[in-house]
Amino acid sequence: MSLNEVQTAEIVKRQIGYKWRAYTGVFTSLVIIQLLGVLFSLNGTGSMNSGRTGYDISISYFTADIVIGFTIFWGFITAFLLTTKAYREDDFAFITNRKSSTFSTIIYLFLLCSIASITALLSSFLLKVVAFIFLPGEEKLLLSGAESPGVWFSGMLATLLLVFMFSSMGYLAGMIIQWNKMFVILLPILLFGSMFLFSKGDYPIQVQFFKFIFEESSFLIFTLKTIAFSAIFYSLATLISNHLEVRQ
Amino acid sequence: MKAIKCEALTKTYYRKKALNDLTFSVEENKIVGLVGRNGAGKTTLMKILSGFSKAKTGVVEVYGRRPFNNLFVSANTIYIDDQMNFPTTLMLNEILEEGRRFYHNWDHDLALRLFEYFGFHRKQHHNELSKGKESTFNMIVGLASRSPLTIFDEPTTGMDAAVRKDFYRALLKDYLAHPRTILLSTHHLEEMEDVLEEVVLLHEGSLHLHMSMDDLKEYSVGLSGKISEMEPFLQGRDVLYKQNRAVDDCYAVIRNDLTGGEYRQMQQAGIITSPVSASDLCVYMTSETSGKGSVDDVFERSADR
Amino acid sequence: MILDTDGMKPIYVQIAEWLESEILHGNFKADEKVYSQYKLSDLYNINPATAAKGLTKLAEEGILYDKRGIGKFVSPHAKQMIMDKRKNQTLKTLIEDLVREAGYLELSEEDVIRLVREAWKGEKG
Numbered sequence: 001m002s003l004n005e006v007q008t009a010e011i012v013k014r015q016i017g018y019k020w021r022a023y024t025g026v027f028t029s030l031v032i033i034q035l036l037g038v039l040f041s042l043n044g045t046g047s048m049n050s051g052r053t054g055y056d057i058s059i060s061y062f063t064a065d066i067v068i069g070f071t072i073f074w075g076f077i078t079a080f081l082l083t084t085k086a087y088r089e090d091d092f093a094f095i096t097n098r099k100s101s102t103f104s105t106i107i108y109l110f111l112l113c114s115i116a117s118i119t120a121l122l123s124s125f126l127l128k129v130v131a132f133i134f135l136p137g138e139e140k141l142l143l144s145g146a147e148s149p150g151v152w153f154s155g156m157l158a159t160l161l162l163v164f165m166f167s168s169m170g171y172l173a174g175m176i177i178q179w180n181k182m183f184v185i186l187l188p189i190l191l192f193g194s195m196f197l198f199s200k201g202d203y204p205i206q207v208q209f210f211k212f213i214f215e216e217s218s219f220l221i222f223t224l225k226t227i228a229f230s231a232i233f234y235s236l237a238t239l240i241s242n243h244l245e246v247r248q
Numbered sequence: 249m250k251a252i253k254c255e256a257l258t259k260t261y262y263r264k265k266a267l268n269d270l271t272f273s274v275e276e277n278k279i280v281g282l283v284g285r286n287g288a289g290k291t292t293l294m295k296i297l298s299g300f301s302k303a304k305t306g307v308v309e310v311y312g313r314r315p316f317n318n319l320f321v322s323a324n325t326i327y328i329d330d331q332m333n334f335p336t337t338l339m340l341n342e343i344l345e346e347g348r349r350f351y352h353n354w355d356h357d358l359a360l361r362l363f364e365y366f367g368f369h370r371k372q373h374h375n376e377l378s379k380g381k382e383s384t385f386n387m388i389v390g391l392a393s394r395s396p397l398t399i400f401d402e403p404t405t406g407m408d409a410a411v412r413k414d415f416y417r418a419l420l421k422d423y424l425a426h427p428r429t430i431l432l433s434t435h436h437l438e439e440m441e442d443v444l445e446e447v448v449l450l451h452e453g454s455l456h457l458h459m460s461m462d463d464l465k466e467y468s469v470g471l472s473g474k475i476s477e478m479e480p481f482l483q484g485r486d487v488l489y490k491q492n493r494a495v496d497d498c499y500a501v502i503r504n505d506l507t508g509g510e511y512r513q514m515q516q517a518g519i520i521t522s523p524v525s526a527s528d529l530c531v532y533m534t535s536e537t538s539g540k541g542s543v544d545d546v547f548e549r550s551a552d553r
Numbered sequence: 554m555i556l557d558t559d560g561m562k563p564i565y566v567q568i569a570e571w572l573e574s575e576i577l578h579g580n581f582k583a584d585e586k587v588y589s590q591y592k593l594s595d596l597y598n599i600n601p602a603t604a605a606k607g608l609t610k611l612a613e614e615g616i617l618y619d620k621r622g623i624g625k626f627v628s629p630h631a632k633q634m635i636m637d638k639r640k641n642q643t644l645k646t647l648i649e650d651l652v653r654e655a656g657y658l659e660l661s662e663e664d665v666i667r668l669v670r671e672a673w674k675g676e677k678g
Contacts, residue, residue: 003311003396004352006323014349020344022335089333092300094350097319242317245301293600420598424591442558442599462603466563515653523561 008100015096015104020111022090026078030116033074034123037067041127042135042166062131064124068159071120075163076170079109083174083237085177088244102238109167117159122151154219165213168233178244249312249447251276251397252297257306259292259453261427266292268453270306274446275429276396279419281461283437283530284450290433291329293450294401297431298327298346312396315446323352328390330383334374340385341370344392353426354396362388362418366411379406387415391422400432416440440467451534464526469504472497473519481514489532501532556597564599568607573616573635576627583629587617614638 041062048059081087082105091101177183198205213229216222252274259267267289274280282290290307295301296308299315299322299500308315315321334343344363377385383405390398404412420443423430434440437447448466449457459467468488471478475498482490486503493499503523506514514521524532554571556564572588574580584628593604608625611617616634617625628634655665 002353003320003324006319006352008319011319011323011350017349018346021346022338024337084334090335093332094346095319095322095333097299097322099317100319133537278602302566417598420600421595424595424601442556442564442603445600446600460602461600462563462565462606521561 002193006095008103011100012104012107013093015091015100016108016111016114016219019104019108023082023087023108026112029078029154030071030074030119033070034067034116034119037064037070037120038123038127038130040070041066042131048095060131060135062124062127062159064120064127067127068117068162071116071159072163072166075109075113075116075167078112079167079170080174082109083171083178085178088178098242098244099238102234105171106234106238109171110164113163113167114214116158117163120159120163121156125235158219158222161223161230162213164234165226165230168230168237172233172237172240175240175244179240249276250274250309251278251311252431253307253309253312254293255307257293257296257308258304259289259296259301262303265453267296267303270450270455270517271455272448272455272458274448276416276429278445279423279430279432279443280448280451281437281440281444282431282448283527285455285531285534288534289453290444290450291401292453293398294327294329294433297397298322298325299400300327324395325397325399326351326390326393326395327399327401328386328403330379330403330405331502332374332382332386332401336373336375338374339370340368340372340374342520345373347389347393350396351390351393353396355392355394358422359388359392362391366414380408380411381406383407384411384415387418391418394422394428396428398430400430401435402433402435404434405475406438409530412436412439414468416443419443426464430476437530438525441526447530449530449533453483456533461526464529465523466504468501468524468529469506470499470501470522470524471514472499472522473514473517474498477517477519481510481517481519487534489527501529554597556599564597565606565610568593568597568599568604569610572607572611576616576631577635581627583627583631585627586624587627589624610645614626 041064050057088101091104096104124224173187177185195204213222213225217226249273250273252272254273255271257267257270258265270289270293282293284290284541288391291526292301296303297310297315299310299318310318310321310325313320316324338346340363344356344359347359348356366388368381368385368507374382383403384407387400390400390403404415407415418446419430432440432444443462444461446458446460448455463504471481472493475492475496478498482500482502487500488503489501491499511521554567554574556567558564575587581587584600587608590601590605590608593599593607594601597604608617612619613623614634616628616631618628619625651665660668
């Protein structure tokens with residue numbers, strides 16, 4: 001039987017296709033969590049009331065902020081779950097090594113995050129339609145906001161970057177726990193411990209971290225920052241996975 | 249090039265040695281049986297060869313490369329056991345499709361024909377199969393992959409006798425058409441001894457014996473007769489196993505290096521010689537060092553109380 | 554032929570003997586190609602290495618000869634060689650067994666010869 005030389009790129013490609021077809025459950029959870037987000041958003045993320053003689057004006061903001069928040073959470077959990085033994089063994093049912101397994105998972109997660117961020121932003125339309133039809137009020141006016149395609153696109157990109165960054169955190173956390181089960185306990189302790197230890201001044205470290213990310217006014221720098229963090233987290237996860245044994 | 253090469257291979261789990269200084273090698277394109285008692289280290293060895301787990305010390309090579317975390321070895325090896333994990337969302341025919349996408353030598357036609365023959369339905373899911381059906385399906389994946397190194401770890405778990413027979417036949421036929429290295433562990437050695445070319449016997453993580461099946465079958469001979477008649481013949485010989493039977497009868501297995509003259513002497517002394525099957529021999533050879541005696545002793549001790 | 558897998562006789566010897574019988578019965582003629590190890594393996598559900606061992610045994614005895622890359626062929630005098638071999642070896646051991654068994658049963662030489670004659674008549678006449 002002739003021996004076959006294979007390229008990592010080929011196997012990564014096959015693995016991505018395989019994961020895409022096999023892990024359909026992630027889409028179900030995405031739909032559920034985003035619908036849940038829409039439901040919670042119906043309250044309106046912000047509102048303004050002003051009454052004059054004769055009529056009341058109530059302005060409610062319906063945005064996809066909560067949906068995006070939920071999607072970020074979903075990204076974290078999904079990536080975390082993909083590191084569990086059952087999923088890793090699925091990879092190893094066919095040809096792979098750790099490198100192609102992690103690379104394909106990262107690219108797969110990126111694809112998932114892209115879809116999730118598009119549907120998250122699209123959900124704002126759904127939200128407005130639902131609000132318009134079902135919420136009480138006599139005369140309703142629907143304003144779609146100043147959403148030019150450019151703004152919409154950058155919104156989507158920002159969402160994608162955020163969800164992807166959080167997925168990298170979930171993936172790293174999962175990998176660390178797979179490496180040594182002790183970290184199920186240690187990881188939260190270390191995380192919360194460092195929050196107290198490294199707090200500077202009034203702001204605890206996690207607030208500083210999120211300020212660093214979210215309060216960035218330049219879109220380019222925001223992009224670079226999130227990509228850099230994702231890269232760091234994913235690289236660490238890859239390093240760990242390289243030492244993991246499957247199917248002991 | 250050798251298909252498998254192990255040198256002083258050691259693997260420990262929680263300080264217990266699963267493999268202990270194991271050295272052996274397997275030439276390409278042979279069907280080799282890996283036998284030994286439960287816990288002898290068969291599965292550990294197979295998982296190291298497939299690149300799933302890592303040896304602690306020693307050298308292990310599959311087609312000249314170290315298997316752990318190696319894409320080349322993964323592409324040219326398949327490991328089939330009864331705990332195969334396929335995504336629960338995929339239907340059986342989708343799993344076969346994935347196999348086709350991954351393995352370069354995959355024979356989809358063969359996979360589908362075996363699939364039909366063993367009565368599977370395309371829409372079934374892997375986790376809904378019975379034990380025997382699951383093993384049968386995994387076996388199909390293993391055969392269809394045509395991997396240069398195909399590893400079967402207890403492939404017949406749960407299969408009924410008819411399916412096992414079909415499996416041995418399918419294995420041999422496909423091997424004849426497409427020779428490749430097949431390493432196979434089994435507790436049914438007697439059923440498939442004719443199909444195997446070589447046998448590797450592991451005992452407590454070490455290599456106990458590695459020889460061709462033809463040689464193994466002639467390796468020993470069983471003697472039975474009266475203890476008083478047997479004793480002189482057993483003197484100074486390599487006695488592999490000895491058991492006292494009713495009253496003054498005794499059964500012993502010795503190395504088969506008797507001369508024609510000795511045979512005649514034995515026959516005259518009323519000692520009956522009989523062949524020892526390969527599977528019985530493997531059991532005999534790995535039982536004597538345990539020091540715990542036979543299961544009979546367990547009952548004798550409890551009866552004394 | 555059905556293989557006796559539990560017997561004292563190794564499989565490859567049984568394969569060799571089966572081929573010999575086929576040659577004796579004229580199913581393989583002089584200078585004809587015999588079954589390959591793969592064909593034998595498929596036929597008897599045995600490992601091809603075992604089948605090859607049977608073929609090699611016959612080649613070493615000169616009953617078969619090798620044409621490199623084509624296969625094994627029946628020697629011109631194969632039939633005679635097999636008959637001589639069987640006369641010398643098989644028959645001899647059979648007769649030895651017979652004599653030994655007769656000894657246990659306390660039969661005389663004449664008794665045994667008489668039995669042989671009777672059996673001969675039954676077979677041929």
